[in-house]
Amino acid sequence: MNKMQQRLLHPSKATRQDRFGKTISLICIGFIMILTVSIIGFIAIHGLATFFENHVSVMQFIFSSNWNPGQLGKNGQPQVGAFAMIVASFAVTLLAAILATPFAIAVALYMTELAPKRGAKMLQPVIELLVGIPSVVYGFIGLVVIVPAIRSVFGGTGFGILAGSIVLFVMILPTITSLTIDSLQQVPDHYRKASLALGATKWQTIYKVILRAALPGILTAIVFGMARAFGEALAVQMVIGNAALTPTSLTSPTATLTSQLTSQMGDTIMGTLPNNALWSLALVLLIMSVIFNLLIKVVGKRGEMKK
Amino acid sequence: MTTNETVITTKDVRLYYGEHEALHGINLDFQKSQITALIGPSGCGKSTYLRCLNRMNDLIHDVTITGSFKIDGHDIYRPQQDVVSLRKKVGMVFQQPNPFPFSVYDNVAYGLRVQGIKDKKIISQKVEESLKQAAVWDEVKDDLTKNALSFSGGQQQRICIARLLAVKPDVILLDEPTSALDPISSAKIEEMLLQIKDQYTIIIVTHSMQQASRISDKTAFMLNGDLVEYGDTKKIFLNPEQEATSDYLNGKFG
Ligand SMILES: Nc1ncnc2c1ncn2[C@@H]1O[C@H](COP(=O)(O)OP(=O)(O)OP(=O)(O)O)[C@@H](O)[C@H]1O
Numbered sequence: 437m438n439k440m441q442q443r444l445l446h447p448s449k450a451t452r453q454d455r456f457g458k459t460i461s462l463i464c465i466g467f468i469m470i471l472t473v474s475i476i477g478f479i480a481i482h483g484l485a486t487f488f489e490n491h492v493s494v495m496q497f498i499f500s501s502n503w504n505p506g507q508l509g510k511n512g513q514p515q516v517g518a519f520a521m522i523v524a525s526f527a528v529t530l531l532a533a534i535l536a537t538p539f540a541i542a543v544a545l546y547m548t549e550l551a552p553k554r555g556a557k558m559l560q561p562v563i564e565l566l567v568g569i570p571s572v573v574y575g576f577i578g579l580v581v582i583v584p585a586i587r588s589v590f591g592g593t594g595f596g597i598l599a600g601s602i603v604l605f606v607m608i609l610p611t612i613t614s615l616t617i618d619s620l621q622q623v624p625d626h627y628r629k630a631s632l633a634l635g636a637t638k639w640q641t642i643y644k645v646i647l648r649a650a651l652p653g654i655l656t657a658i659v660f661g662m663a664r665a666f667g668e669a670l671a672v673q674m675v676i677g678n679a680a681l682t683p684t685s686l687t688s689p690t691a692t693l694t695s696q697l698t699s700q701m702g703d704t705i706m707g708t709l710p711n712n713a714l715w716s717l718a719l720v721l722l723i724m725s726v727i728f729n730l731l732i733k734v735v736g737k738r739g740e741m742k743k
Numbered sequence: 744m745t746t747n748e749t750v751i752t753t754k755d756v757r758l759y760y761g762e763h764e765a766l767h768g769i770n771l772d773f774q775k776s777q778i779t780a781l782i783g784p785s786g787c788g789k790s791t792y793l794r795c796l797n798r799m800n801d802l803i804h805d806v807t808i809t810g811s812f813k814i815d816g817h818d819i820y821r822p823q824q825d826v827v828s829l830r831k832k833v834g835m836v837f838q839q840p841n842p843f844p845f846s847v848y849d850n851v852a853y854g855l856r857v858q859g860i861k862d863k864k865i866i867s868q869k870v871e872e873s874l875k876q877a878a879v880w881d882e883v884k885d886d887l888t889k890n891a892l893s894f895s896g897g898q899q900q901r902i903c904i905a906r907l908l909a910v911k912p913d914v915i916l917l918d919e920p921t922s923a924l925d926p927i928s929s930a931k932i933e934e935m936l937l938q939i940k941d942q943y944t945i946i947i948v949t950h951s952m953q954q955a956s957r958i959s960d961k962t963a964f965m966l967n968g969d970l971v972e973y974g975d976t977k978k979i980f981l982n983p984e985q986e987a988t989s990d991y992l993n994g995k996f997g
Pocket residue numbers: 760765783784785786787788789790791792803
């Protein structure tokens with residue numbers, strides 16, 4: 437009797453294991469939450485210091501293209517204008533996405549609709565390979581092949597937005613392609629059958645039904661690709677030219693938010709304005725990545741409602 | 744109007760999925776302005792046979808079809824046959840309602856747009872006409888821009904039928920069109936089929952004996968890939984010649 441009571445009143449081994457597992461995962465989650473919050477807090481504190489401690493105006497930061505945080509300008513204000521970097525970042529991102537999207541859709545259609553067996557066999561490994569190549573290799577190829585090619589065609593140094601976009605195009609192509617493939621595969625087969633049974637050709641079925649039904653997924657894929665392009669630093673830094681100048685053409689040397697960060701971060705001292713200014717660039721990157729994430733959520737939601 | 748003219752003639756139809764022979768030589772004819780019901784136990788080859796008539800079996804890998812299929816005197820498997828135009832002429836309604844995830848209007852307009860019709864007036868007119876013919880107009884007329892998937896299964900199926908009627912096929916194949924629907928929706932579809940049958944040649948696969956007896960003029964009973972019996976629906980139901988047919992109708996198997 438006593439033994440029985442004891443057994444019932446004490447937690448069993450399974451319960452203890454259960455609790456133990458729960459505790460461990462809670463600790464891990466807590467740790468990651470703290471980490472995330474502190475990264476955001478850290479970036480925000482340093483990034484905002486430019487505005488609150490060094491009294492640079494936000495307007496100037498966004499719309500001025502004088503980037504020389506170490507020196508005072510003619511008006512006695514520090515020169516912290518990130519316009520050039522913001523423009524260049526958006527330019528390479530958009531251009532890379534515009535270049536990559538048609539290719540990604542074409543490859544994805546080939547692999548899902550036109551030649552699923554052969555296409556998947558040949559192209560799947562290629563896509564996986566492209567994902568696995570480190571960005572420094574892409575940058576290196578860009579530097580050795582693309583920059584000289586642009587130089588000989590368009591003149592100038594060859595460094596600039598065009599070179600950056602081309603390198604990013606190759607880098608985000610697999611991302612957009614594989615996500616587009618996923619969304620095409622999710623289009624139920626009965627849409628295809630319904631369309632063909634109504635006397636539509638294969639192409640009509642593809643562009644009037646399949647692409648339309650998969651559109652939210654494809655848009656999500658593009659935004660994912662853009663997020664990747666916007667955040668890529670190393671490869672871009674190697675081909676963009678790294679001059680904090682507003683780009684005057686696609687082939688003039690400039691700098692993106694990320695390339696400016698990677699190329700300058702070793703040269704500044706923590707707590708000084710030049711260092712704070714770099715943190716402000718990082719803050720812009722963080723905000724943009726939040727916006728990309730929201731965009732993906734919104735587009736994805738719209739897709740769900742349609743199904 | 745000439746009724747009872749034979750529109751479809753099929754002779755010695757054999758179909759192989761790989762090595763497996765699923766149809767063992769079927770001879771069947773279908774007449775204009777009549778509804779023919781295909782009945783038989785599950786797996787006997789009704790859907791398989793039906794898909795031969797609009798060449799949807801072409802989409803399935805490793806299918807071999809022999810025999811002769813003539814629609815309006817033309818062999819639909821002749822090399823120069825354009826499958827796309829065949830499917831405009833021979834439409835199909837599937838077991839599961841399968842509207843596109845677009846508006847009701849875009850669904851019904853789809854077949855017209857695919858044919859290159861751009862005139863908005865003509866399209867609107869045909870959309871309305873087809874939805875009325877499919878007996879679903881009153882239920883969707885205020886929501887033509889709403890996603891077709893937001894309607895009930897029965898409404899979706901009638902939208903699919905409207906989508907098909909809009910392209911004015913000569914032949915309508917229906918593969919268990921009401922098996923996923925409630926009795927009221929089914930009754931609406933049956934009534935609608937009786938309404939429109941004069942202008943079409945209709946073939947319907949069904950597992951419901953009541954449905955077959957209510958709406959069809961002719962009935963074909965299939966078993967294990969063979970055609971067992973074919974004739975006037977009344978005759979088949981009241982006085983079948985084959986023992987297998989009467990056993991099936993009496994629910995002894997199936
Ligand atoms: N795509 C396919 N590949 C291989 N075999 C198939 C395929 N489709 C059908 N079969 C086979 O062909 C035979 C006939 O199938 P079918 O679908 O035509 O029967 P059915 O009479 O329509 O049955 P149900 O009433 O269940 O719909 C079955 O033995 C089935 O397993």
